Amino acid sequence: MLPKDTYKHQGMRRKLLSEIMDKGITDERVLAAMMRIPRHFFFEKVFIEKAYEDKAFPIGEEQTISQPSTVALQTQLLQLQKNDRVLEIGTGSAYQAAVLASMGNRVISIERNRKLHKRAKHLINQFQFNKLTLLYGDGYEGAPAYAPFDKVIITAAPPSIPTKLIDQMKINGIMVLPFGNDAQQELLRITKISDQSFKQEVITKCMFVPMLKGTVD
Ligand code: SAH
Numbered sequence: 001m002l003p004k005d006t007y008k009h010q011g012m013r014r015k016l017l018s019e020i021m022d023k024g025i026t027d028e029r030v031l032a033a034m035m036r037i038p039r040h041f042f043f044e045k046v047f048i049e050k051a052y053e054d055k056a057f058p059i060g061e062e063q064t065i066s067q068p069s070t071v072a073l074q075t076q077l078l079q080l081q082k083n084d085r086v087l088e089i090g091t092g093s094a095y096q097a098a099v100l101a102s103m104g105n106r107v108i109s110i111e112r113n114r115k116l117h118k119r120a121k122h123l124i125n126q127f128q129f130n131k132l133t134l135l136y137g138d139g140y141e142g143a144p145a146y147a148p149f150d151k152v153i154i155t156a157a158p159p160s161i162p163t164k165l166i167d168q169m170k171i172n173g174i175m176v177l178p179f180g181n182d183a184q185q186e187l188l189r190i191t192k193i194s195d196q197s198f199k200q201e202v203i204t205k206c207m208f209v210p211m212l213k214g215t216v217d
Pocket of ligand 1: 095156214
């Protein structure tokens with residue numbers, strides 16, 4: 001069962017959102033979605049008070065739930081339009097997927113670690129999202145059965161641009177991803193210009209867990 005979302009949690013969330021706004025997030029729809037989704041639902045009970053700090057936090061399996069301001073920035077950079085079809089790589093806790101789904105988008109999210117996938121699925125079943133699908137698999141392969149996508153968000157850092165995912169995007173589609181290795185990463189926004197070309201913007205430095213090949217059972 002989901003924990004309660006009390007006035008105290010809502011107050012903490014409002015405070016977190018004002019910190020996020022101070023860090024340059026202006027998209028009202030992103031802020032509203034993050035106000036709607038109780039981030040503490042994605043934490044184990046003993047760590048609930050950590051949910052409203054602007055920090056990444058361990059979720060087991062050596063993975064982390066992304067820092068709230070990073071979730072906000074990646075989501076804002078996607079420039080979501082109503083009914084956009086969105087592919088997420090790296091479900092993790094499913095917090096980012098829940099934020100995207102609550103904005104009314106059709107969301108497909110892939111996780112390579114079966115334990116995390118199962119846990120996320122169990123949690124998400126308790127929300128009333130009818131346009132969110134969680135898949136177990138290797139994100140490098142994308143989700144051809146659900147393509148083409150308007151937007152792609154990657155929440156683990158690949159060492160090279162995953163071209164199969166660009167192939168699964170529509171023309172003018174946008175991908176937001178951390179790019180690089182353990183020592184150095186940059187958050188990139190890629191816009192697909194044609195079937196053969198894309199443009200690339202460097203947004204800021206960042207640090208994510210690596211995007212790894214294959215699956216973990
Ligand atoms: N979006 C998540 C953040 C998760 S951290 C959240 O909101 O909590 C990144 C996740 O990417 C990890 O769970 C990791 O297992 C997953 N991951 C890494 N490489 C992957 C791949 N090739 N395909 C799918 N998931 C991958």
